[in-house]
Amino acid sequence: IYLYDSLYYYEDTDNDTVFVIGKDYRCSPAYIRDLPNRITLKDRLDVAALLKDPADFSDKNSYSGIREDDKYVYAHHYHGVFSQEYISFISLYDKQTRSLIENINDKIENNWDGGMDIRLYPSCQDGSLFALLLQxxxxxxxxxxxxxxxxxxxxxxxxxALKKLVxxxxxxxxxxxxxITTK
Structure with missing residues (x-):
């Protein structure tokens, strides 16, 4: 988020649009970015359609977001949030091979140091670097x-070293x- 010409601008990390918050506190698109090696919003919607698995989920399947780094697109799916049938998982899409790699749980096992499992949502991201706050x-x-x-x-x-910290x-x-950096 940044201030320019008395207006606040922010970038939505889940798409290619920069928004402006006007003096009336309404949010509206300011411009669309065209970044090299980044998929566009249309591509993201196409990927989201590919990642949805109709054999396992009904039309109530939702996404809390799609993120990407240099190699992958990460789509976080959830279904039945307020029911006993709650399911949450992540799909990985390889941008170079243009193929769906796998559906995994809503966390990635941390086999580096055996520490906390990695949940991509909520987290902050910059390129292939993710930051996650752990309580x-x-x-x-x-x-x-x-x-x-x-x-x-x-x-x-x-x-x-992690045991000592804990x-x-x-x-x-x-x-x-x-x-966290991706491989």
């Missing part, structure tokens, strides 16, 4: 010795910033 209480509840024992950890030394956290501490 100390959640980290202490999740990152137990049993949790680490159940994981296939690629970098045990990173897991030890042991120092207090519930009232500020959130921990987790930075």
């Amino acid at each position: 100390p209480y959640d980290m202490k509840e999740t990152l137990t010795p049993e949790h680490f024992a159940s994981r296939n950890i690629a970098h045990p030394e990173k897991a030890e 042991s120092t956290l207090k519930d009232e501490d500020n959130p921990v910033l987790m930075l």
